[in-house]
Amino acid sequence: MNLSEHQYAVSLEWTGARTGGTTGYRDYGRDHVIRAAGLPDLPGTADPTFHGDRDRWNPEQLLLAALSQCHMLSYLHLAVKHGVVVTAYEDDAVGQLRLNRDGSGEFTSATVRPRVSLADESQRELANALHTNAHKVCFIARSVAFDVHHEPRHPAAADPSEGLTHE
Structure with a gap:
C-alpha cells in the first residue's frame, strides 16, 4: 500500500540542432538543457563516445x-x-x-x-x-x-x- 505518491517534472530542450537537423549521424549536436522549476539549468549531452561534449553532463x-x-x-x-x-x-x-x-x-x-x-x-x-x-x-x-x-x-x-x- 502506498502512503503517498509524489510526482516529479523536468523539461528538456534539444539545443544541438545544426543546419539541416538530423540529416546525418554526425550532422547534429547532442547538446540539450534540462530544466526544473526554480532550479538552475543543467547542461546535458551524450557520452563523448557517442559524440557528446565532455563539458556537459551525460x-x-x-x-x-x-x-x-x-x-x-x-x-x-x-x-x-x-x-x-x-x-x-x-x-x-x-x-x-x-x-x-x-x-x-x-x-x-x-x-x-x-x-x-x-x-x-x-x-x-x-x-x-x-x-x-x-x-x-x-x-x-x-x-x-x-x-x-x-x-x-x-x-x-x-x-x-x-x-x-x-x-
Whole structure:
C-alpha cells in the first residue's frame, strides 16, 4: 500500500540542432538543457563516445549521481534514526554499461563507495551496517533493473588530502 505518491517534472530542450537537423549521424549536436522549476539549468549531452561534449553532463553520469545521492540521503536519515552522528560523507560511484550489437545497451551494475566520518568511531560497525538498510530503502536503487552494490570505505583508507578526518 502506498502512503503517498509524489510526482516529479523536468523539461528538456534539444539545443544541438545544426543546419539541416538530423540529416546525418554526425550532422547534429547532442547538446540539450534540462530544466526544473526554480532550479538552475543543467547542461546535458551524450557520452563523448557517442559524440557528446565532455563539458556537459551525460545521462549515464546523471543516473550514477541519482544513485549516489539517494544512497547518501537514505543513509543520513538512518544515521539520525539510529543515533549515529555523521560528520562527513563522500562517495565515488561507478557503473558498468554494456553495449549490444543492435545498438542498444544497459547498465549491468553500479557500486557506491561511501566514505563516512563519525563523531564516535566506536559506532563504526553500526554505521557500516546502516549502508545495507540505506540500500534497501533508496528509491532510486529500488527502481533500477540492475544490481547496485555498496562498498563502504573507512575514511582512514582515503587520501588525507581529501579532507576527511576522524573527529
